[in-house]
Amino acid sequence: MKRVVTLQDISCVGKCSLTAAIPVLSCLGVETAVIPTALLSTHTAFDSFVSVDLSEEIDSISEQLLKNNISFDAIYTGYLGSYEQVNEISGFIDSFRNKDCIVVIDPAMADDGELYAGLPEDFVEYMRPFTSKADVIIPNLTEACLLLGMGYKEPVLFSEEEIQQMLYRLADMGPEGVVITGIHFGEKEMGAVSYDKKQDILSDARSIRHHGRFLGTGDIFSSVVTGCLLDGQQLSEATEHAVHFVNRCIEETEKAPDKRWYGVNFESCLGELTGYI
Secondary structure (H helix, E strand, C coil): CCEEEEEEEEEEECCCHHHHHHHHHHHCCCEEEEEEEEEEEECCCCCCCCEEECHHHHHHHHHHHHHCCCCCCEEEECCCCCHHHHHHHHHHHHHHCCCCCEEEECCCCEECCEECCCCCCCHHHHHHHHHCCCCEECCEHHHHHHHHCCCCCCHHHCCHHHHHHHHHHHHHCCCCEEEEEEEEECCCEEEEEEEECCCCEEEEEEEECCCCCCCCHHHHHHHHHHHHHHCCCCHHHHHHHHHHHHHHHHHHHHHCCCCCCCCCCHHHHHHHHHHHC
16 A cells, blocks of 8 residues: 655644545545644634644654654645745655655645735745655646746636646646646636646646635645555546546535535545545
């Protein structure tokens, strides 16, 4: 059984980050180790919350893992809330990476053209060299623009050629694989595009476009991609599965009588993941 370690925050209530990553990866047949970067009462979209920064614990945890000769088949990072966390986890990657280890980085820092609240304006300057360490990066369209120093515009205004050039330029920054999420294909479809530099394969994956805001779907998407890559799948296939699963989670949420605003009903779809491996 493959083992992944994922480094991101965890919320007591809120369907995102580790709360979503652990069950998704587990259902994909992957042993999932965790290093929480912060503990939150709820995720940050709630009106009030408390947060405990665990950045200072990362080094000591790493030392104990090394002492116990623990290794990983993949390192997967999500939302990082400070310069310190970026630096600490960059060091973790250097310590635990080996020739067979896949590094997947979701540079979760922005959406809808803006950085997440609480992040400093120059945060992207730290994320650029960090993402260069990855084998695969999974930015959304806003994050891709920030990493490339491009201006953001509405997703429907990006041409197919522009998206392709963004994929190529991001791959030139270091990663062998790039997936950009939040791509609009006309008025009725949306999904993701991927580029496998090693195989020189461009691909897209589409689903019905849903209107509204669905929190946590990026974390679910990246977790599915990571699990499928560990199953030996090509990046294009992993992306297709991730788009399909996120769409199913949104469908289940939209029809639920007790629809929760703070996350999608991925739990009722978890059984479907076994069909992806």
